[in-house]
Amino acid sequence: MSPSLKSEARWILVLRSSAVCSALLLLLILAFLCKESWPVLREKGLSAFIYPGAWSPREGEYSLLAMLMGTLSVTAGALLIATPLGLLTALCCNYYMPPRLASYLKRMLEILSGIPSVVYGFWGLTEIVPLVNRIHPPGASLLTGSIVLAIMVLPTLALMADASIVSVPTQAVKGAAALGLDTWGVFRSAVWPAARPGLMGAVLLATGRALGETMAVIMICGNIVQVPTSIFDPVRTLTANIALEMAYAMNFHRSALFVSGLLLAFCIAIIVSLASLVRPRHA
Amino acid sequence: MRTRLLTPFTLLLFLILPHLSLAVESSPLSGKLVITGSSTVAPLVLEVGKRFEKAHPGVRVDVQTGGSSRGVADVRQNLADIGMVSRALNPDEQELKAFPIALDGISIILHKNNPLVSLSEEQIVGIYRGQIKNWKDVGGKDGPITVVNKAEGRSTLELFEKYFKIKNSEIKSQVIIGDNEQGIKTIAGNPGSIGYVSIGTAEFAAGNGVPIKLLPLQGISATVEEVKAGKYPLSRPLNLVTKDNSKALARSFLDFAQSAGVEDLVKEQYFVTFSKK
Numbered sequence: 001m002s003p004s005l006k007s008e009a010r011w012i013l014v015l016r017s018s019a020v021c022s023a024l025l026l027l028l029i030l031a032f033l034c035k036e037s038w039p040v041l042r043e044k045g046l047s048a049f050i051y052p053g054a055w056s057p058r059e060g061e062y063s064l065l066a067m068l069m070g071t072l073s074v075t076a077g078a079l080l081i082a083t084p085l086g087l088l089t090a091l092c093c094n095y096y097m098p099p100r101l102a103s104y105l106k107r108m109l110e111i112l113s114g115i116p117s118v119v120y121g122f123w124g125l126t127e128i129v130p131l132v133n134r135i136h137p138p139g140a141s142l143l144t145g146s147i148v149l150a151i152m153v154l155p156t157l158a159l160m161a162d163a164s165i166v167s168v169p170t171q172a173v174k175g176a177a178a179l180g181l182d183t184w185g186v187f188r189s190a191v192w193p194a195a196r197p198g199l200m201g202a203v204l205l206a207t208g209r210a211l212g213e214t215m216a217v218i219m220i221c222g223n224i225v226q227v228p229t230s231i232f233d234p235v236r237t238l239t240a241n242i243a244l245e246m247a248y249a250m251n252f253h254r255s256a257l258f259v260s261g262l263l264l265a266f267c268i269a270i271i272v273s274l275a276s277l278v279r280p281r282h283a
Numbered sequence: 284m285r286t287r288l289l290t291p292f293t294l295l296l297f298l299i300l301p302h303l304s305l306a307v308e309s310s311p312l313s314g315k316l317v318i319t320g321s322s323t324v325a326p327l328v329l330e331v332g333k334r335f336e337k338a339h340p341g342v343r344v345d346v347q348t349g350g351s352s353r354g355v356a357d358v359r360q361n362l363a364d365i366g367m368v369s370r371a372l373n374p375d376e377q378e379l380k381a382f383p384i385a386l387d388g389i390s391i392i393l394h395k396n397n398p399l400v401s402l403s404e405e406q407i408v409g410i411y412r413g414q415i416k417n418w419k420d421v422g423g424k425d426g427p428i429t430v431v432n433k434a435e436g437r438s439t440l441e442l443f444e445k446y447f448k449i450k451n452s453e454i455k456s457q458v459i460i461g462d463n464e465q466g467i468k469t470i471a472g473n474p475g476s477i478g479y480v481s482i483g484t485a486e487f488a489a490g491n492g493v494p495i496k497l498l499p500l501q502g503i504s505a506t507v508e509e510v511k512a513g514k515y516p517l518s519r520p521l522n523l524v525t526k527d528n529s530k531a532l533a534r535s536f537l538d539f540a541q542s543a544g545v546e547d548l549v550k551e552q553y554f555v556t557f558s559k560k
Contacts, residue, residue: 056452058435125465130472138429138457139473219468223434223459234457244461247322248350248436 033262040255049259055225055241057253064260069227070142070235071267074217075210077146077231078153083203085150086157093158094165095183106162113155121216124148129220136232140222143231148220149213153206160205164198165191197278204275211267214239238264312532313341320354320367323438323481324521327385328367330548331540338539342532351438355379358526364533366524369438381522384540385554388482388518389439389446390505392467394474395494399423402498408447410477413455418475431469431478432456438519439463443479446517470495482515483507483553510555521554 041049044062053063089109093102125140128147133139168191176190214237222234223244236244238260249257318328325348332344347363354366355376372381391407393399402410402421409415410428419425432454433440444451460466463480467488470478482497482505489495497505501516509515523540525533539545541557549556 054452056435059452125468126472129469133429133473133475137427137473137475140458140469218461219465222457224456234459236459244434244459245436247348248434250350250353253436 030265033258033265036258037255037262040252040259043252049256049263057245057249057256060252062252062256062259064238064241064263066225066227067236067238067241067260068263068267070221070225071211071237071239071264073142073228074145074149074221074235074237075207077142078149078210079203079207081146081150082154082157082206086154086202086206087161087199089154089158090161090165091187093162095187106159109155109158112151113159117152117213118215120148120152121219124216124220132232138222138234140220140234141232142221142228142235145217145221145235145237146231148216149210152213152216153209156209157202157206160202161195161199164195164202167198168194200278201275204271204278207271208268211264211271212239214243218243312339312535314532315343315345316365316532316536317345317347317357317363318365318367318523319347319349319357319363320524321351321369321438321521322348323369323387324367324384324523327521327548327552327554328523328540330551331384331545332536334545334548335536335539339535344536350436354524358524361526364525364530365536368522368524370442370519370522372522372524376524379524379526381520381524382537382541383520383522383557384545385521385549385552385557386510386518387521387554388505388507388510388515389442389479390482390485390517391477391479391498391500392470392485392495393477393498394470395489395496396474397423397496400498401502404447404501407477408449411447411449411454411456426475429458429473429476430454430456431458431460431466431476433466433479434459434461437461439479439481442517442519467493467495481553482510482518483555487553507555518555520557 040062048062049064050068051063052065054061055063055066089105093105097105124144124147128144129139131139132141132144172190172194173186176186181189217237218240221237221240223236223240224234225236225241226233228235241260242257245253246257316332318332325346329346332346336342336344349357351366351368351370354363354368357363358366358379366379368381369387372379391402397418399418399422406415406421410421411430411432413430415421416428417425418428432451433443435451440451443449458469458476458478460469460478463484466478466480467485470476471488471493485495485497485505486507489497499505503509503515505515510518523537525537546556
């Protein structure tokens with residue numbers, strides 16, 4: 001074997017072991033979650049957690065359904081606001097704005113994405129909650145949560161969407177322009193089909209971030225365990241449930257909180273598989 | 284030759300001497316002290332522990348949280364040397380010894396712009412049960428009441444439940460909060476809300492311009508002074524508990540935690556200093 005081949009073999013070994021490590025990490029966390037949730041799952045069964053009911057662990061009731069609905073509705077609300085805003089921002093940056101101005105805008109989005117979530121939560125609690133409260137008390141609600149989460153995932157969404165629009169081959173764009181199409185026409189016929197998997201990826205990544213957000217959500221959603229019937233209803237998410245009660249939980253209660261974590265991991269797994277379903281079609 | 288010998292020797296001397304003098308001056312305490320329990324008491328004990336470690340370099344103080352019940356359980360099973368319990372010991376826990384290190388009171392708080400100056404205990408219970416939903420039913424301005432409650436497992440909630448004889452499942456709240464700070468911000472941002480938090484934190488916030496007000500209970504105003512005097516009804520001791528305090532290290536730490544030398548730390552955590560009788 002020549003020296004260069006040898007070093008390449010070594011390099012491949014490093015790469016492969018890193019990849020295996022990353023995968024093992026996930027399995028390890030999953031195994032840990034399963035182990036910690038096992039005591040209560042064995043005693044009460046999975047149905048106790050996913051059927052409608054109350055969450056009062058000290059009285060032996062563990063239904064997570066309301067909190068699952070809370071998590072999903074806050075995430076959906078955030079995406080409903082952030083997706084159009086993010087995609088249009090990306091579109092504007094590429095086609096409807098002087099490049100210099102667009103690059104300033106992107107810098108600002110990058111800074112926005114770097115602000116810690118607890119700061120967003122604090123801002124939401126002192127500014128957005130009182131504002132919503134004036135329309136409809138209590139203020140801490142599904143709507144407030146969706147607004148603040150939307151602002152939090154917006155930079156990720158806009159920047160990723162921008163990257164996927166930028167990566168569309170120049171020939172395609174120029175070709176379409178040469179056919180006499182206007183900017184919107186170029187976007188619809190050349191850019192959108194090529195950038196779609198990337199744009200979907202951006203939305204799914206934002207979904208993942210919104211599902212997992214904890215600190216901000218605790219401060220602004222009200223944390224009441226209930227299935228929301230209006231956007232002004234307070235909700236509790238699965239992550240908020242873990243963070244609120246973990247420090248004080250023992251035995252089955254503690255174990256039940258790990259089931260919340262397991263359920264959340266399951267939601268993320270569904271999102272990721274959706275993402276992989278979207279990608280190969282256009283790859 | 285002379286310098287060669289001297290240098291390592293002096294160096295050795297410099298290394299050993301400080302330790303020698305320390306060993307003579309300070310107590311021979313060393314080892315690890317495990318303290319577990321209440322998350323309310325833990326921040327205070329953590330600070331006390333740091334100061335204790337500074338005074339006794341051979342000692343490591345390990346503070347872990349998990350609630351008052353964990354504190355009791357761990358001490359019983361010898362998993363911890365000292366437990367932190369944010370309430371008086373129950374009748375079935377009398378085999379343990381309690382060492383109060385501070386007091387804490389809970390105050391009902393409203394937004395500053397709420398014209399009400401007091402509520403009876405029946406009114407508070409009615410509001411928390413969801414039977415009274417509008418401020419005008421208790422003599423206030425017309426407007427919906429936002430009930431702010433603590434998350435399950437918090438010791439403040441337990442004390443509140445016990446005092447007002449109400450179960451958490453009976454409480455109809457619109458907002459659930461984690462810590463005191465979040466509670467104060469929530470009330471400050473919502474003129475129609477009612478909540479309850481630790482008195483020290485609330486008094487400090489109100490004194491610094493946060494728009495909240497502390498309601499009196501049974502006609503006794505909610506102040507740190509009244510808690511200290513033992514008059515304010517909704518208060519509790521913050522205890523350190525042990526099974527046996529014969530171990531020199533644990534005993535020394537308990538003495539230190541109850542001494543006047545940590546009063547500034549108690550105040551820093553917004554608790555009420557406990558005057559030893």
